[in-house]
Amino acid sequence: MAEEFTAQHFRQARSQGLQVALAVSLYGFSFGALAVALGFSVWQTMVLSLLMFSGASQFAFIGIIASGGVAAAGAAIAASGMLGVRNGLYALRLSPIIGEGFFKRLVAAQLTVDESTAVAIAQTDLRSQRMGFWTTAIVLYLGWNLTTLLGAIVGDQIGDVRAWGLDAMAAAAFLGLLWPRLSSLEPRSVALGAGVLTLVLIPFVPAGVPILAVAVVAIATALYRHRVDPHKPERTEGGS
Amino acid sequence: MSLWLALVLASLAVWALKTAGYAIPRRFVEGALMSRVAAVVTVALLSSLVVSQTLQSAEGITLDARVPAVVVAGVLLYYKAPFLVVLLGAGIVAAGLRFFGLMA
Numbered sequence: 001m002a003e004e005f006t007a008q009h010f011r012q013a014r015s016q017g018l019q020v021a022l023a024v025s026l027y028g029f030s031f032g033a034l035a036v037a038l039g040f041s042v043w044q045t046m047v048l049s050l051l052m053f054s055g056a057s058q059f060a061f062i063g064i065i066a067s068g069g070v071a072a073a074g075a076a077i078a079a080s081g082m083l084g085v086r087n088g089l090y091a092l093r094l095s096p097i098i099g100e101g102f103f104k105r106l107v108a109a110q111l112t113v114d115e116s117t118a119v120a121i122a123q124t125d126l127r128s129q130r131m132g133f134w135t136t137a138i139v140l141y142l143g144w145n146l147t148t149l150l151g152a153i154v155g156d157q158i159g160d161v162r163a164w165g166l167d168a169m170a171a172a173a174f175l176g177l178l179w180p181r182l183s184s185l186e187p188r189s190v191a192l193g194a195g196v197l198t199l200v201l202i203p204f205v206p207a208g209v210p211i212l213a214v215a216v217v218a219i220a221t222a223l224y225r226h227r228v229d230p231h232k233p234e235r236t237e238g239g240s
Numbered sequence: 241m242s243l244w245l246a247l248v249l250a251s252l253a254v255w256a257l258k259t260a261g262y263a264i265p266r267r268f269v270e271g272a273l274m275s276r277v278a279a280v281v282t283v284a285l286l287s288s289l290v291v292s293q294t295l296q297s298a299e300g301i302t303l304d305a306r307v308p309a310v311v312v313a314g315v316l317l318y319y320k321a322p323f324l325v326v327l328l329g330a331g332i333v334a335a336g337l338r339f340f341g342l343m344a
Contacts, residue, residue: 173323
């Protein structure tokens with residue numbers, strides 16, 4: 001952040017933001033198609049992309065509702081909310097970069113996701129950080145919503161979700177979101193523990209309950225780990 | 241609760257968390273503990289979703305075409321395939337196994 005501003009850094013931030021945003025926008029297509037194929041209307045799908053605008057939370061919401069129905073609504077809200085906690089932390093980190101201005105901060109808040117944060121904080125001077133954030137954020141918001149709409153229209157034509165393997169694609173989507181976060185031993189053991197706990201609970205409790213149990217255990221684990229080893233873990237940004 | 245209500249509540253929850261990060265003074269929440277909670281919870285929830293979306297069915301746990309599909313997705317991820325390729329690979333495996341009647 002202290003490094004000197006150069007025109008080259010500035011251009012680099014812009015092109016990096018563009019590349020990341022365009023690549024990630026393509027996932028919007030799979031989200032849109034999947035949501036509609038799982039029974040959400042095109043409008044409901046679009047509200048998720050326009051208003052929620054956070055890939056992991058959106059996939060979690062449609063996944064839990066698809067397997068548990070409206071009865072699992074509480075679990076779906078809780079899971080997408082808890083997956084949104086990291087966006088709140090990104091916001092804290094980005095706050096000084098975005099600067100003053102009520103409306104600017106309000107817009108920035110909605111656009112604070114994994115990708116815009118990762119590109120912004122990867123830059124070395126303030127102007128490039130801002131350029132990186134806004135380029136990624138705006139292009140991604142437009143691209144993600146456009147591809148969601150296209151996917152939703154295509155998904156509408158799909159009859160049987162299972163015949164097209166869409167249920168397997170939903171599972172693969174979560175694996176794809178998880179993968180880049182498994183860079184060290186701690187997240188790997190957390191992922192293993194959470195997977196095993198889910199597996200053990202599924203036969204005995206209604207859909208949506210295992211994920212809530214996992215969330216409670218995860219918070220307890222984080223508190224415990226912080227007590228025994230209170231170093232700051234490596235950065236949580238990155239992935240998608 | 242209607243689906244629409246759940247959808248709007250969930251969206252508002254995510255929006256509120258993002259906005260809170262800009263509204264709350266940094267010193268109140270920043271620190272190793274919060275970033276650890278966020279990191280651990282994110283990984284745990286995503287892992288739980290992988291397992292439930294792969295194995296859960298109305299009857300409890302079911303081993304069907306989703307299992308080999310997710311294994312293929314893992315292999316594709318290991319070889320750093322792009323996200324869309326991973327999804328398509330999983331979809332093709334599951335759809336193919338079902339089309340040829342090899343797995344449910």
